[in-house]
Amino acid sequence: MNVRLHFLFSLLAASLFPQMGGAQELPTEARQEIGRFLDATARKEISVGSIKIDSVAVEGNTLQLFANMNCAYIPFREDNVAEIYKGVSVLLPAEFAKYKLQIRTNKRSIEELIPQALRSKKDKKAKTFAPGTSKALVTELSAPYAPTNGLLNRHIALWQSHGFYYEPKLTRWEWQRARIFQTVEDLYTQSYVLPFLVPMLENAGANVLLPRERDSQTAEVIVDNDGSLNSRSLYTEVSADKNWMQGSGPGFAHLRAQYKDFENPFKEGTYRAIETIKKGKESTAEWIPEIPTTGQYAVYVSYQSLPNSAEDALYTVYHKGGVTQFKVNQQMGGGTWIYLGTFGFDAGKSNEGRVTLSNRSSKAGQVITADAVKIGGGMGNIARRISDNGATENVKSSDANAAIAHKEMPQVDYPYEISGYPRFCEAARYWLQWAGVPDSVYSDSNGKNDYTDDYKCRGIWVNYLAGGSATNPTEKGLNIPVDLAFAFHSDAGTTLNDSIIGTLGIYYTNTNNEVYANGASRYLAHDMTDLIQSNIVRDIRTLYEPNWTRRGMWNQSYYEARVPRVPTMLLELLSHQNFADMRYGLDPRFRFTVSRAIYKGMLQFVCSQYNMDYVVQPLPVDHMALRMTGESEVELTWQPVADPLEPTANAEKYIVYTRIGDGDFDNGTLVDKNSYRTTLPAGVVCSYKVTAVNKGGESFPSEILSAGRAFNAKGTVLVVNGFDRISAPADFTVPAPADTLLAGFLDDLDHGVPYIKDISYIGKMKEYRRSIPWMDDDASGFGDSYGNYENQVIAGNTFDYPAVHGAAILKAGYSFVSSSDEAVENRQISLNDYKYTDLILGKECQTKMGRGGVKPLEFKTFSKPMQDAITAYCNQGGNIFVSGAYVATDLWDNPLAPAEDADKKFAMEVLKYKWRVGQAAVMGKVKSVASPFPVLTGNYTYYNELNADSYVVESPDAIEPATKDAYTVMRYSENNLSAGVAYQGAYKTCVLGFPFEAIRTDAERESLMNAVLTFFNENNN
Known part of the structure; x- marks a missing residue:
């Protein structure tokens, strides 16, 4: 028996520990020297621990050097891989010259860790993650162009870290992270995702799916076939050649102001259904909301997905800027809120503000379903309290003595409480309940622990979105072919001095046999992590901070990286606790650059999976000018802006958007050159903005110029917009004893200027403290707006002030035109x-x-x-x-x-x-x-x-x-x-x-x- 055990142990050891075979053992000195060489190579790019050669083996005529995981943090490219092999070969003793060298780390050779997108020769044997020629969930039909080399028809799931949640241990709603530097991670990451990253991805053609509310509008209107709660909003139908019928099965109903436990509004109502027609008289459903106040509102629709659902349900949104149409593929996404777009609506109820659905389709005999429409983000309506099971479990898990005391205490009938915050502030767990997602997705703890439910539900939600599609064919879900998932976080930690903690990327491979649900390798997540992190660090170093720290690419079992069955990255962009990081992190220019870098990394990755060339969307245009060219004609001119970081980001055409008076911008007019002439009506302010487009997508908009033609004008005024600034608050640093730093932001002196608006503000600092070791769990002394949501949306530079000045000029009896300051400075x-x-x-x-x-x-x-x-x-x-x-x-x-x-x-x-x-x-x-x-x-x-x-x-x-x-x-x-x-x-x-x-x-x-x-x-x- 002992001999047999010894034999089995020998086999196990042979499988676990690579051996040198017949080759001479690599001397320790040589291993150390190679480690130092790899260390020096790594530190040109990254900040990591020491790289060591853990073991050596010979496979045939190949000498394999096994480096520790720190080596895998190097962003490997064809040029530095060649340099590494050349440099290591020189360090090998002469007796190893006959062997072919292979350096391995993270279970792969270093050349295998070069992202597919950056290889000159693609690995044709490797399975890509492309789900095939998938059709988009939502397609905007009114857009004047479609990007062919961007992200058209792709589906991206992403989320902005944590959110306001209910903590039963303290019987209160609270932030999941500490409040610091005017913000909190629960809101801070939104300041990248919502105003910058999501629009960039959508401008490239992608459908972006979020597990948190995306609209900061605190009003919300629900219009439903089952009636509207506390509203005069109206749902109506018109039947023509085909009749609307009651659908079989549950639909949405808004029956209560608050939802508790596992109540699902998408299981409490009904929906409507109709057969599609290709010719003849169409039938329509119509949702007419009663809008509480004039403003911008996100529009969501809901429906049911059936086996014979139409792929092109035609929705039309009537809004202040005109009429915008969408094609929605109802074969996917049924039973939840599907985002169409954000539009301006006037207060009240009228035909100028409504949503319609037609049964006209490219195929007759299919089914269109109609359920509720949601307009606006709203306030949180999920009510929570301590449940008997939840309270007992939390007490027991924290302190056994407290559990005994708990039994002796009188029972308290804790009331259900809503957060009192806008829904966009809340954690994903609550949005998913409101959005009809099964409680098995959003509450893994069965209602006992909202904190763990929140971080777990995001990854499970990705699989639910993709369930039944080509990317996750074995699970049930919404049949949306998700191409990738992305978790945007900021990290904790401080430094003693004014140094930067920097950017960390996380992915995970060691689960599900290292493959995704469709059979592609989970190492694709390494590719994506490398591409995104590399773009972020390169762009920050090039534009702002040469010393920005690149941290590791961790292949570690974080829940959000482990659970999704699609390529997923968890980003820790910077430390929100560290002053040196947040000096940059509070600046809108930095947020734009980082978001653009993330978008570029995603674009590179997705296009590599579809074997297509990518093109990056252009930067916004500048040097704008508006001048009269006739009694009632104006000409708008502008100049494209080259991107020094991306050679493909060149403008090919432009879209001019027009706003008349107090309306909103229209769907835009595509033009081939950098000028545009149009008629200027009298007595009203007309405004224009421009975007640049190319095969990769559409840029962010320019500043807004305006013009007005007065009746019997007393003269003409030139309005010059010289207000271009967006910036972080003023700051200070002062050396302090013990090699620490006294630092802070002087927002009372200069709060800075947000881009359009800031949704991450949590309150002013009450005091300043040394940058270490000053943090505690509750961030005492920071955030005097804690519990007051009214200060969480802060107006910034709208770039729309010529219209404000122009309205007063027109009222005074003068005509006006406007110009950017650059156009004056260059004598345009x-x-x-x-x-x-x-x-x-x-x-x-x-x-x-x-x-x-x-x-x-x-x-x-x-x-x-x-x-x-x-x-x-x-x-x-x-x-x-x-x-x-x-x-x-x-x-x-x-x-x-x-x-x-x-x-x-x-x-x-x-x-x-x-x-x-x-x-x-x-x-x-x-x-x-x-x-x-x-x-x-x-x-x-x-x-x-x-x-x-x-x-x-x-x-x-x-x-x-x-x-x-x-x-x-x-x-x-x-x-x-x-x-x-x-x-x-x-x-x-x-x-x-x-x-x-x-x-x-x-x-x-x-x-x-x-x-x-x-x-x-x-x-x-």
Whole structure:
């Protein structure tokens, strides 16, 4: 028996531990030297532990060196693999020269770890993850173009980390992560995913699926065939050649304001069904919502998927911008909310705001089903409490003595509680319940532990989405062929100094025999992780921070990486606790760049699976200008922007979007060149934005320019948009004892400028602490808005201020056109062609990126070309109105940029004002004072606190006259510091130390603009 055991043990040892066979053992010194060489190679790219050669083996004529997992963190490419083999070969003793060398790590040779997308020769034997020629869940028919080399017809599941959840141990709803640096991970990752990453993927043609609510709109309207709860919203049907019928089986019904335990609204109602027609008179279903307030709302539809469901159910959304149509493949996605798009709706109920569904199809005799429509994100409506089982389990698991005490305590009838937060703040577990997903997906704990349910449900949800499709054929689900899944997280941790923790990628292979449900290798997740992480790190290092840290690519058993049966990456982008990381992480420019890098990595990966060339969507256009070319015609011009990081991202065509008056933008017009002419109706503000398109997709939109033609116009005003700034809050660092760092953000001085809006804000800091070891679980001292959702959506730069100024100009009886500041600076537009100019400076001021010193400062109020243009304009008798929060501070007292005499001379000698002090007022009130210009009168209020309607003006300038012909015309009400200066001489100027567009009401803006233009026009005809 002992001999037999010894024999079996020998066989086991032989299988587990590679042997050298007949070759001489590789000396320890050689192993160490090779490890040091690999270490040095790795540290050119990544920050990891030591690389070691764990073992050596000979297979035939091949010498195999087995490196530890740290070696697998290297982003292997054909060039560095060749260099590694060359360098290691030199280090081998002479007796090993006859062997072919193979270096292995992570169960693969290093050449096998080169992503397929980056190989010059593709591995034709490797099974790709492509599900075939899959059809899209949703296709927008009104889009004027379709990307052929992007992500058209692809389906991507992704999520933005954690969310507000119910903690039974504390009998309260709370954030899953600590609050720090004005945010919390539960919201912070949304600031990348929702405003940047998802639109980029959708602009490339992808269908993006989320397990959390995507709409920050707190209102929600449900319109359903079973009736609408607490609403006058209406569902109607028109039957023509075919009749609507009651569907067999359950559908959605909105029966209660709150849902508890495992109540499923998609199992409590009915749905409607009809046979499709190809010819003849169509039948329709119609959902007419009662919209509570005018605004932007996400539109979702629901239906049932049947064996003979149509692939092209035609939905039409009527909204403020016109009519947009979608084709929905009802063979997939039945019994949940399916997102169509986000649209502007006016308050009330009318035919201008509705959704319709037709039974017309490319195939007759199939079935279209109709159920509910959801408009808006809404407030959380899932109610939670301590259940008897849940409470007991939590107590026992935490403390046995507490369990004994628990038995002796009187039983408490805990009430059900909703979160009180907008649904977009809540964890995935609650959205999935509201979306009809089975409780077996969203509650693995059977209702006992919402925390574990939340992180587990995301991966299980991916498999449920793909269940029954080509990518997950063996499980039941929604039949959506998901191409990849992506978990976006930020990490914990701090550093003693001002160093960066950086970016980590996680995937997992060692499950399900290392293959996905469709038979493809799980090492495809390594490919995707490498591509995405590489794009992120390269782009950050190139554009912002050469010292950005690249961490490992962990092949580890994290639930979100392990469970999905499609290629999945878990990203830990940076540390939200570390000041050096968050200096960048709070900047919208950084968020755009990171999101674009993730999109590019996904694009590379997916296109490699379909064996197709990829093209990256262009960057937004700039140098925009709008000019009159006739009495009722305007011409819009712009310039494309090259992407230094991506040679394929070139603009091929453009889409011009138009908004008339208080409407919304239309579906766009495709144009071949970088100019567009159109008719300008009289008496209304018309606005335009442009996107660039190519075979890869559509860029983000440009800034918005506007024009208006007044009846019997008194003149024409040129509005110049000089407010381009988006940035993180002001920050500071101060050395502290014990090699630590005192650091923080000065949001009371300058909150920064979000892109459009910020949905990640959790409150201002109450105090600053040393950057280590200062964290505790509850982040005490941070987040005075905790529990107050009203401050979680903060307005930023909408790039839409020419319309705001223009509306007041038109009201005053003047026509106007508008231009970007770049078009003036490069002389594409001449100020001298206009009698009146209105320069918008908003919160423009010189701003750094991150720690500064790498990327030049951006957003100077008056560049040298702009100063030259204004000087020439004034010298020829022009009239200029300038307003902005930093019109003087940026030139005199910007801590990032030493003051230059030429700048101050320009302000004093041309515009006739000088700096008195920054942070001049906090109350947001301005009053006119006696001056030689009595027309400049009135009292005004501006946005002085963070809010959802306008960017905040927290530090307006006090400015004073710089010449005897200039006078103070306005003062801040609280302290009488000078807030506005007007000058009359050979030309006229009016300069305000607060932004015009931040004035709170239309009436106040109209009054002030009328006063300024009247001042310019007096004795000046």
